[in-house]
Structure formats: structure tokens, C-alpha cells
Amino acid sequence: MKRRVPSISLASPVKSALIILSGCNFDCRGCITVAREPIGREFSAEETVELVLKAGRYVWNSLPEKVIIGGGEPTLNPKYLLKLVALLKRMDINDVQIKTNGYLLNSWLLKELKRLGLISFVVDVKAFTDDVHKWYTGKSNKRVLRAIKLLDEHDLKFYVRMTLIPGVVDIEEIRKMCIFLSHIDKSILFRIYGFSPEHAREKISRRPSRSELLRAYREAQLYLDNVRVGPDPETFKLEYTEFRDDSLLERYAKIDEVSKSLNRNWNIKGIPMSRILPLKD
Numbered sequence: 001m002k003r004r005v006p007s008i009s010l011a012s013p014v015k016s017a018l019i020i021l022s023g024c025n026f027d028c029r030g031c032i033t034v035a036r037e038p039i040g041r042e043f044s045a046e047e048t049v050e051l052v053l054k055a056g057r058y059v060w061n062s063l064p065e066k067v068i069i070g071g072g073e074p075t076l077n078p079k080y081l082l083k084l085v086a087l088l089k090r091m092d093i094n095d096v097q098i099k100t101n102g103y104l105l106n107s108w109l110l111k112e113l114k115r116l117g118l119i120s121f122v123v124d125v126k127a128f129t130d131d132v133h134k135w136y137t138g139k140s141n142k143r144v145l146r147a148i149k150l151l152d153e154h155d156l157k158f159y160v161r162m163t164l165i166p167g168v169v170d171i172e173e174i175r176k177m178c179i180f181l182s183h184i185d186k187s188i189l190f191r192i193y194g195f196s197p198e199h200a201r202e203k204i205s206r207r208p209s210r211s212e213l214l215r216a217y218r219e220a221q222l223y224l225d226n227v228r229v230g231p232d233p234e235t236f237k238l239e240y241t242e243f244r245d246d247s248l249l250e251r252y253a254k255i256d257e258v259s260k261s262l263n264r265n266w267n268i269k270g271i272p273m274s275r276i277l278p279l280k281d
């Protein structure tokens with residue numbers, strides 16, 4: 001039972017680690033991550049935790065305080081995910097977050113994850129209208145919307161994010177999603193992001209303007225109490241050290257180049273993963 005891990009990214013000084021598990025069950029046209037493809041070396045859950053611990057020792061000389069499991073899609077192999085979370089908890093890392101497209105979250109998996117202790121979720125909803133979702137991802141969103149209800153029913157901590165993609169996922173989509181969420185709980189945190197055409201797999205749209213994002217924000221606020229645009233501003237103050245699979249260094253260097261030209265705050269230092277390998281020493 002293994003998953004491919006193309007990178008592990010550590011944020012300082014907050015001591016959080018992001019594990020990227022590659023491969024995905026969606027085929028989003030606007031996907032911005034290389035981890036959609038099954039890339040990177042395979043690691044068992046035990047090896048992945050060891051990798052995180054070694055990365056933590058390398059950067060901080062200590063364990064991470066928070067671990068985020070993202071991708072790609074982290075729920076593709078539930079047994080691997082459960083094992084990974086259980087091992088992290090055993091290391092006393094209590095703040096574990098799963099970033100998911102929501103499609104494979106079901107009652108059984110949520111119960112098992114809850115049993116392992118404190119855990120939170122980020123559900124990235126691609127579109128509210130099923131036809132838009134199918135066009136964009138290749139899959140229906142019925143399971144995704146059900147998963148959000150289940151998270152609430154299981155009393156798990158989560159927030160929902162959505163990307164404004166002009167002409168594809170417009171303000172009307174955001175509005176419908178917010179109405180849906182408001183019927184569950186008006187206090188659900190909802191984050192709106194803007195589409196990044198520069199990194200997208202297909203150039204299906206453009207970057208939304210600030211005023212379009214503001215309009216989406218105002219619309220969302222009509223239905224929900226906790227709406228934000230973009231990531232937490234604090235994340236821009238962090239320094240990131242990313243351990244990258246050695247075979248992918250060139251691909252990552254190209255991504256860095258584009259990102260730096262777009263974002264003055266881009267602050268990621270790439271390190272070959274071989275620096276913390278082999279695992280057993």
C-alpha cells in the first residue's frame with residue numbers, strides 16, 4: 001500500500017508540513033498542479049511519515065506542529081490515508097488537515113478519520129451546477145455536495161473553497177454554492193480564489209479582476225457569515241522549504257520561474273528530496 005510523493009513542503013516559522021500525494025480521480029481543465037499525474041517516488045505510509053520527520057529535522061530540528069495532506073487527491077487510497085493519519089497522531093501531531101475534492105469522502109471514511117482524533121478538511125468545490133462540474137472535472141458533483149453534508153453531520157471541522165473562473169465558474173455559481181452552504185450552516189468558512197491561467201492545464205479562461213473577485217465576495221456575504229478572498233494573508237509572510245523528487249527538479253524550476261514573475265511574495269526554496277534519503281540510516 002504505497003502512494004507517490006512528489007514533494008513535501010515545510011512552512012516556517014509556523015512549523016507546518018504539506019505532503020503532496022500525486023494522482024487524481026478528477027481531470028480538471030484548469031488544474032494548476034503537476035501532482036494531478038501520478039509522479040514522484042512511491043512511499044508506504046510509514047515511509048511518508050519518516051520523510052516528514054526527516055524534513056522537519058533538516059529544517060527546524062524538530063517535528064512539525066501541523067501536517068496538511070494534499071495532492072493530487074489524498075483520498076484515493078483510504079487505507080493508506082487512514083494509516084498515514086494514525087501514524088501522524090501517534091507522533092503527537094494533532095493538527096492534521098486533509099485538502100480534498102470531496103468526491104471519495106463517505107460516511108465510513110469520515111467516521112474512521114474522526115476516530116483517529118482531531119482532524120480538519122478543506123473541500124475544493126469546482127462548480128455547483130452539475131453540468132459545469134462534469135465539463136470541468138469529468139465527474140458529477142453529487143458526491144461532493146453529499147460529502148459536505150456528511151462533514152457537517154459528523155461534526156467535523158471543515159471549510160469550502162471555490163475558484164472564480166470567468167465564463168466558466170461565474171458569480172452565479174458562487175451564489176448557488178453559498179445558498180447550498182447556508183442551508184447547512186451559515187457560519188461555514190468559504191474562501192474564493194481567482195483562476196490562474198498561467199499554471200492551468202488548459203487555458204480555458206483569464207484571471208478574474210479585483211472588482212470581479214470583490215463582487216463574488218459581496219454576493220457570497222449575502223448568504224454566509226465567514227467569507228474570505230484568497231489565502232490567509234499570513235501565509236505570504238512564511239518561508240517555504242520544499243523537498244522535491246529529484247526526477248522532477250526541472251519541472252519545478254519552470255513552475256518557480258513563472259510563479260516568481262507573477263508573485264513578488266513567492267518564497268519557496270526547492271531542495272532535492274535525495275538530501276533526506278535514504279530513509280533508513
Ligand code: SF4
Binds near residue numbers: 071
Ligand atoms: S481535483 Fe485538484 S488535483 Fe485533481 S485534477 Fe482537479 S485541480 Fe487537479
